[in-house]
Amino acid sequence: MPYFGIPTFATLLVHYRLGHSMSLGVAIIDTTCRCNLSCSVCYYKRHKSTKELSLSEWKIKLLELKKKGTAFVTWTGGEPLLRPEVIELGRRIFPFNTVFTNGTNPIPDWQDVVFYVSIDGTKTSYEKIRGKQYETVKSTIRNSSQPVIVTMVINKVNKKCIENYLDEWLKEPNVRAVAFSFYTGSETTGYDELLLRDGELQKIVERLKKAKRKYGESLIMTEKMADLFLPQNRLRAVGLRCVVKSFTCLDAEGKNKLPCSMTNSNCERCGQFIPYAFTSIFQRGDIELVNLVRKLWIRV
Ligand code: SF4
Numbered sequence: 001m002p003y004f005g006i007p008t009f010a011t012l013l014v015h016y017r018l019g020h021s022m023s024l025g026v027a028i029i030d031t032t033c034r035c036n037l038s039c040s041v042c043y044y045k046r047h048k049s050t051k052e053l054s055l056s057e058w059k060i061k062l063l064e065l066k067k068k069g070t071a072f073v074t075w076t077g078g079e080p081l082l083r084p085e086v087i088e089l090g091r092r093i094f095p096f097n098t099v100f101t102n103g104t105n106p107i108p109d110w111q112d113v114v115f116y117v118s119i120d121g122t123k124t125s126y127e128k129i130r131g132k133q134y135e136t137v138k139s140t141i142r143n144s145s146q147p148v149i150v151t152m153v154i155n156k157v158n159k160k161c162i163e164n165y166l167d168e169w170l171k172e173p174n175v176r177a178v179a180f181s182f183y184t185g186s187e188t189t190g191y192d193e194l195l196l197r198d199g200e201l202q203k204i205v206e207r208l209k210k211a212k213r214k215y216g217e218s219l220i221m222t223e224k225m226a227d228l229f230l231p232q233n234r235l236r237a238v239g240l241r242c243v244v245k246s247f248t249c250l251d252a253e254g255k256n257k258l259p260c261s262m263t264n265s266n267c268e269r270c271g272q273f274i275p276y277a278f279t280s281i282f283q284r285g286d287i288e289l290v291n292l293v294r295k296l297w298i299r300v
Helices: 006-018 055-067 084-093 123-130 134-143 159-170 198-218 223-228 231-241 273-282 287-297
Strands: 026-030 072-076 096-101 113-118 148-154 175-182 248-250
Touching: 055 084, 072 084, 084 096, 113 134, 123 134, 123 159, 148 159, 159 175, 159 198, 175 198, 175 273, 198 223, 198 231, 223 231, 223 273, 223 287, 231 273, 273 287
Parallel strands: 026 072, 026 248, 072 096, 096 113, 113 148, 148 175
Antiparallel strands: none
């Protein structure tokens, strides 16, 4: 496991303070444009391209990124574990790698990689949103050679089950922690029946803060970060100077995604984890979150 210590954090801070023209050494890469599921919350479903870089083309691209200072890579998709060979290549090039998977494929034995498994709710909500593979995903986690982080996109369908979700998944020995984000919606596909209204958001933020007091470090969020999800903070505090716009965001063809990995999304409604975590750390001085993030890379 690479060392994520004070020097690494200081480097990120200096990059951030120097301005958003620098990439902060962070890249978000669509490993593949294919997925074996078709979830209603997925922003990627509107992406129609089927073209992907070959492994040798990725090698050239990834080495270029490394030369430009990229150190932190988040592998998404599509379902990234449909192309494990691309990540296998990337983990030999970059020190910090995170994979977001739907949990339907076995988790490779890569002890230097942090895995997030997307599970949008307890069984009933999950099946409405993602389909019938809840037990398969649970088996994947139980059979994983390393503990994972489970992650839920909060939306209208699953909003009631947050506390039950925490109770259920944090009992699993192979679950290290839980992370939440909010459903963002899309300008083009209009799954708006899943979007939360402002009043609902406010209540959920309070519930998350209460859960944080109960579950401590098992919930990767701080009260400071939770407050950023309030409707009045989304655009003003996060979206207008969103750090993700400065990341290198690539699609499966290796092309830049603009303005961010979400493409076409509305910053006012954005509920992604990463912009809120970075804003909390770099604008609000959220040391508690820094320590939580460090522990993701330093197994304690
Ligand atoms: S949609 Fe979200 S991630 Fe993209 S620029 Fe806006 S706030 Fe940032």
